[in-house]
Amino acid sequence: MKKHSWLIGVLVTLGAALPAPAQTEPPTASSPTVKVGSAVAAKAASPAPGATAKNQAQQTSIGKGAASVKASAPSAYWTDLVDIDDDGMIEDNQFLFDSKRGILYTYREDDFKCADGKTENGDVLMAIYTKGNQAGMPVGSGWYVVALTAGQCGEKKPGLFGCKFDPSGNLRPCGAAVIHESSGELELVVKKKE
Numbered sequence: 727m728k729k730h731s732w733l734i735g736v737l738v739t740l741g742a743a744l745p746a747p748a749q750t751e752p753p754t755a756s757s758p759t760v761k762v763g764s765a766v767a768a769k770a771a772s773p774a775p776g777a778t779a780k781n782q783a784q785q786t787s788i789g790k791g792a793a794s795v796k797a798s799a800p801s802a803y804w805t806d807l808v809d810i811d812d813d814g815m816i817e818d819n820q821f822l823f824d825s826k827r828g829i830l831y832t833y834r835e836d837d838f839k840c841a842d843g844k845t846e847n848g849d850v851l852m853a854i855y856t857k858g859n860q861a862g863m864p865v866g867s868g869w870y871v872v873a874l875t876a877g878q879c880g881e882k883k884p885g886l887f888g889c890k891f892d893p894s895g896n897l898r899p900c901g902a903a904v905i906h907e908s909s910g911e912l913e914l915v916v917k918k919k920e
Contacts, residue, residue, distance in 0.1 A: 762895035763812030788822035793849035793873040828859025840879035866893035
């Protein structure tokens with residue numbers, strides 16, 4: 727028994743040092759939700775302007791106010807009419823492909839749902855990971871943020887809220903959000919259930 731007690735101690739110590747497995751969390755009470763449609767995966771596979779794209783140029787940022795992000799370098803920009811959230815409505819979307827980061831950003835003013843089921847409208851910025859992205863994320867996964875004004879979705883103060891999603895469009899952690907300008911990545915503050 728003595729021979730194996732040190733091994734058990736090592737295994738217990740190693741187990742304590744390992745990170746806990748990732749947990750998927752549903753949206754928090756105040757997190758607005760945006761449907762991630764089938765067009766997202768299609769755009770991830772082909773992050774370039776389509777035949778109907780307009781306003782093609784080079785830009786260094788996309789979005790408006792809090793729901794905006796800067797690219798790592800001047801990047802391909804265009805606008806196109808796409809039903810990106812599978813709601814049957816074609817919306818005017820802006821696109822910016824940061825090829826260095828491997829992220830296709832899209833911005834639009836659109837409807838989103840509050841946790842209480844109420845529909846609101848505002849700025850929606852989405853990031854979709856493409857092949858060879860620097861973050862090593864699955865192609866078609868990504869994140870979105872919604873800029874809430876005071877009073878929207880029960881929020882007392884204006885703020886940025888968002889969710890991450892997998893390649894199938896399933897929402898992962900959601901919460902108050904911060905976009906890191908240096909990486910173009912999203913950090914979420916997820917409220918724990920009490």
